[in-house]
Amino acid sequence: MAEAVARRLLKELKDYQKEPNPDLAKLSPISDDNILVWNAVLRGESDTPYEGGHWTLRIEIPKTYPIHPPKIKFLTRICHPNISFKTGEICLDILKTAWSPAWTLQSACMAIRLLLSNPEPTSPLNCDAANLLRCGDFMGYESLVKMYTQLYAMDQQENEANS
Amino acid sequence: MNMGGGVDYNNSTTETHEKTEASISSEVKETVDIHSGSEKEETKETPIENTNTITEPQNVSTTAETAPVSSPSNETSDTTEGKTTANAAQEAQITSQQNWEYEQSIKKEVEKTPLVCLTEDIQKLYQEYEQGSEVYRQKIMKLAERHSKIRRCRGDGNCFYRAFGFAWFERLMDSKDNNLRQSALKSLADTIPLFKEAGYQELVYQDIYEEHIEKQMKIVANGEYDEDMLLTIFQTDEISNCIVFYLRLITAAYLKLHREEYEPFLGFEFGMDQFCSSSVEAMDQEADHIHVMALTKALKVPVEIAYMSGSDAMEQVNFHEFYPDDEGSKGTVTLKPLVLLYRPGHYDILYRRE
Numbered sequence: 001m002a003e004a005v006a007r008r009l010l011k012e013l014k015d016y017q018k019e020p021n022p023d024l025a026k027l028s029p030i031s032d033d034n035i036l037v038w039n040a041v042l043r044g045e046s047d048t049p050y051e052g053g054h055w056t057l058r059i060e061i062p063k064t065y066p067i068h069p070p071k072i073k074f075l076t077r078i079c080h081p082n083i084s085f086k087t088g089e090i091c092l093d094i095l096k097t098a099w100s101p102a103w104t105l106q107s108a109c110m111a112i113r114l115l116l117s118n119p120e121p122t123s124p125l126n127c128d129a130a131n132l133l134r135c136g137d138f139m140g141y142e143s144l145v146k147m148y149t150q151l152y153a154m155d156q157q158e159n160e161a162n163s
Numbered sequence: 164m165n166m167g168g169g170v171d172y173n174n175s176t177t178e179t180h181e182k183t184e185a186s187i188s189s190e191v192k193e194t195v196d197i198h199s200g201s202e203k204e205e206t207k208e209t210p211i212e213n214t215n216t217i218t219e220p221q222n223v224s225t226t227a228e229t230a231p232v233s234s235p236s237n238e239t240s241d242t243t244e245g246k247t248t249a250n251a252a253q254e255a256q257i258t259s260q261q262n263w264e265y266e267q268s269i270k271k272e273v274e275k276t277p278l279v280c281l282t283e284d285i286q287k288l289y290q291e292y293e294q295g296s297e298v299y300r301q302k303i304m305k306l307a308e309r310h311s312k313i314r315r316c317r318g319d320g321n322c323f324y325r326a327f328g329f330a331w332f333e334r335l336m337d338s339k340d341n342n343l344r345q346s347a348l349k350s351l352a353d354t355i356p357l358f359k360e361a362g363y364q365e366l367v368y369q370d371i372y373e374e375h376i377e378k379q380m381k382i383v384a385n386g387e388y389d390e391d392m393l394l395t396i397f398q399t400d401e402i403s404n405c406i407v408f409y410l411r412l413i414t415a416a417y418l419k420l421h422r423e424e425y426e427p428f429l430g431f432e433f434g435m436d437q438f439c440s441s442s443v444e445a446m447d448q449e450a451d452h453i454h455v456m457a458l459t460k461a462l463k464v465p466v467e468i469a470y471m472s473g474s475d476a477m478e479q480v481n482f483h484e485f486y487p488d489d490e491g492s493k494g495t496v497t498l499k500p501l502v503l504l505y506r507p508g509h510y511d512i513l514y515r516r517e
Contacts, residue, residue: 004374011366066367067404067446093441100444101408102367102415 005065009035012104024109025054036061039075040109044153048117049145053078053153057112058088059105069099072108079148081119081130090115091125273318279329279397280315282514288313298473302480306469306504312514313504320447322510323454323503324410329397330501330512331464332383336393343498344384350462351380354413357461361416368412375405408446414454415439417461428453449508452483459485465500472507 009029016027026041038059044050055076062068072095074088082091094103094111103111124130132141285307292299316322316329335344351372358368379396382388388396397403418425422435429438442448450458459466466485484500502513 004370008366008370011370015364015366064401064404067401067408097447098441098445100411100440100446101371102363102412102440102444104364104366 002063005061005063006035008066009061009105012106015104016106021106021110023113024106026056027106027109036063038070038105040072040105042109042113042116044149045113045117049142050116050149050153053149055153057109059109061105066101066103069095069103070105070108071095072112077148077152078116079126079129079145080116081121081124081126081133082115084125085128089125091120091123276315276317277398278317278319278400278403279325279394281394282312282314285310285313296473299471301478302471305478306471306480306513309516310469310502310513311516314512314514316511318509320449321404321407323450324407324414324458325397325403326503326510326512327458327464327466327501328406328410329393330503331462332379332388332393332397333390334498334501335380336383336386336388336390338498339386341384346463347498348377348380348384350464351376354409354416354461357416357420358412361419363412363416368409371405371409375402376409379406404446408444410458411444411446413461414450414458415443417457418443418453421457425453425457450510455485460487463487464498466503467500468503468505468510469513470505 013028016024021027023043023045024040025043026039029035029038031037038061040057040059042055042057044053044055055074055078057072058075060071062070072090074083074090076088077085078088079085083089090112092112092115094100094108119130119133121130121133129141129144132138132144285303289300289303289307292303314326314329316326331347335347338344355368355372359365379402383393397406418439419435426435429435442451443454455466455468458464465487468483468485470481470483486500502515504511504513
């Protein structure tokens with residue numbers, strides 16, 4: 001079974017390396033000895049308050065992957081209604097009940113990137129951010145997000161190599 | 164269903180009950196189409212086994228009203244205006260916790276049933292309803308005239324695919340007809356170009372096809388399996404789930420390639436890609452009419468489904484026939500239709516009397 005996971009993951013790695021994804025600065029296992037833990041680095045979308053930021057994700061892959069979803073969380077602090085400010089936990093259906101083996105690590109990361117610009121404030125993990133959106137204070141929301149992007153996600157690029 | 168969200172922070176709205184997760188549509192790689200909030204609550208299938216279906220909760224809802232227990236102290240002790248909103252929020256929180264526990268307990272209960280069981284006499288099914296609905300008993304009596312056995316499948320949301328897969332493999336195993344077996348192998352091989360055309364990445368299906376699907380079907384085709392061995396295969400999580408997923412993928416690919424035909428069946432809020440991603444490809448999501456139609460056509464496997472619900476007329480069980488259209492094709496060798504039993508939210512396998 002472990003072999004099958006490794007084979008699939010190697011294919012995914014090759015796919016990513018063959019066609020680098022400009023939105024995903026990095027996607028690879030953290031070490032050669034363990035293919036079941038990966039890091040990814042998301043680039044914030046332009047024209048959003050996340051522009052210019054780089055966020056590192058930690059991806060833990062179960063032995064039953066891809067039948068079961070990978071566990072993904074933010075290592076870099078991020079301000080978003082559906083992401084825990086403290087733990088980096090992500091509330092996104094495709095990482096839980098709506099997961100399907102047709103997803104890949106790369107497409108899952110892209111779904112997370114998409115979530116950044118499409119928050120769902122009715123199921124918040126970060127109530128402060130969600131509250132601003134809920135009461136329609138988009139200016140306040142954007143500046144809060146921008147501030148945290150500046151604060152935590154701007155020096156990531158240099159860190160990528162070491163992470 | 165274990166969701167991270169759902170922290171209540173706003174006492175005055177009822178929306179705090181919702182446990183919607185942010186939901187992203189399919190194929191993020193190409194399209195950028197987000198769908199949020201309307202992701203329906205996952206309705207885990209009820210464990211029908213050994214109990215009266217009527218009294219089982221049909222699904223696990225997150226609304227406070229249908230929660231198994233709502234916090235008693237809140238309910239009874241206060242009616243004063245000021246307190247109600249605060250308590251409502253508190254209650255909602257307790258209820259989502261309880262719901263989660265309740266779902267977990269159902270899941271555990273469900274997992275006691277093997278993925279696919281040994282066959283049982285149809286009388287067993289009748290006994291299940293001895294304390295229950297007369298309508299069901301009548302229908303089972305009727306069913307028993309032509310059917311002798313039932314084979315249950317775990318009610319985990321995958322039961323249609325698993326029942327279909329098992330019944331199909333078993334039918335091929337039992338029929339010693341080599342033509343049938345070879346044409347089944349061919350239908351499976353034909354799914355590869357189908358996936359390509361539907362836009363799936365090769366790594367999504369290739370390994371599963373080579374490692375499990377083709378391999379298993381070849382063993383069946385070579386007549387090397389007996390019933391016990393087949394059962395073992397379908398009771399092994401990894402292989403069994405791979406087969407389920409592969410059948411899901413075939414269903415999704417077929418639907419995508421025939422979208423003009425099937426899109427009208429979907430609700431307005433769904434496009435076909437999104438529907439396939441959230442309701443076909445995703446494991447544990449139940450199958451509906453549309454899924455059955457697509458899968459039977461894609462694999463050219465005829466299926467008959469006995470629909471048994473408490474609401475219809477008493478004396479009969481309705482059979483729906485899903486026959487792949489044979490027009491055009493050279494009257495290919497015909498497989499005897501697989502027979503499934505449908506009770507609201509669940510599929511099992513039936514066996515006709517010879």
